[in-house]
Amino acid sequence: xxxxxxxxxxxxxxxxxxxxxxxxxxxxxxxxxxxxxxxxxxxxxxxxxxxxxxxxxxxxxxxxxxxxxxxxxxxxxxxxxxxxxxxxxxxxxxxxxxxxxxxxxxxxxxxxxxxx
Amino acid sequence: xxxxxxxxxxxxxxxxxxxxxxxxxxxxxxxxxxxxxxxxxxxxxxxxxxxxxxxxxxxxxxxxxxxxxxxxxxxxxxxxxxxxxxxxxxxxxxxxxxxxxxxxxxxxxxxxxxxxx
Numbered sequence: 001x002x003x004x005x006x007x008x009x010x011x012x013x014x015x016x017x018x019x020x021x022x023x024x025x026x027x028x029x030x031x032x033x034x035x036x037x038x039x040x041x042x043x044x045x046x047x048x049x050x051x052x053x054x055x056x057x058x059x060x061x062x063x064x065x066x067x068x069x070x071x072x073x074x075x076x077x078x079x080x081x082x083x084x085x086x087x088x089x090x091x092x093x094x095x096x097x098x099x100x101x102x103x104x105x106x107x108x109x110x111x112x113x114x115x116x
Numbered sequence: 117x118x119x120x121x122x123x124x125x126x127x128x129x130x131x132x133x134x135x136x137x138x139x140x141x142x143x144x145x146x147x148x149x150x151x152x153x154x155x156x157x158x159x160x161x162x163x164x165x166x167x168x169x170x171x172x173x174x175x176x177x178x179x180x181x182x183x184x185x186x187x188x189x190x191x192x193x194x195x196x197x198x199x200x201x202x203x204x205x206x207x208x209x210x211x212x213x214x215x216x217x218x219x220x221x222x223x224x225x226x227x228x229x230x231x232x233x
Contacts, residue, residue: 033220045224106159
């Protein structure tokens with residue numbers, strides 16, 4: 001079974017600064033997907049970024065980027081130029097590449113607070 | 117694109133009654149839908165996976181007779197909590213996945229807060 005570990009329950013960052021959220025996972029699969037989802041106070045889950053394991057290049061989406069280290073099974077999220085709207089719960093998630101039956105395994109989440 | 121809606125957004129019901137929650141994919145066809153439960157300050161717990169036209173697959177420990185899931189069309193799945201009790205109070209979230217816009221990504225609804233008195 002796959003497991004996802006987020007070791008930082010809470011983090012705080014000042015506006016305009018950079019913060020990195022950590023995530024590690026355990027799997028015996030070689031082909032899979034990794035995601036970061038954001039859950040703001042509204043509780044709507046929002047996809048932040050996704051990474052295919054077979055791609056060596058780290059995914060980026062505007063101010064969000066990942067550091068994917070496949071051998072170390074690490075998938076950290078870097079948020080640059082943090083904004084107040086980035087305040088949310090961030091979940092790291094893993095999915096195997098098994099078609100329509102693919103299920104997401106979530107980490108326990110990191111609560112990020114962006115301050116003035 | 118990839119918008120998923122849920123209705124109702126919140127519901128209060130009396131113990132012993134049944135409650136139905138709808139999950140719709142508004143701009144794409146959802147071949148697979150997922151139902152999650154989330155307790156306060158916790159992560160999402162997968163309850164079941166449903167493929168259009170097929171019976172749902174429930175996770176271990178989830179009572180299929182209590183949480184009835186129907187996925188009758190490519191845009192609609194429903195979760196019915198039967199004979200609800202206070203311990204069923206929770207935040208229920210659905211997600212949907214289809215061949216487009218991305219076959220490997222789940223898109224989430226805004227959730228439904230259920231309170232059972």
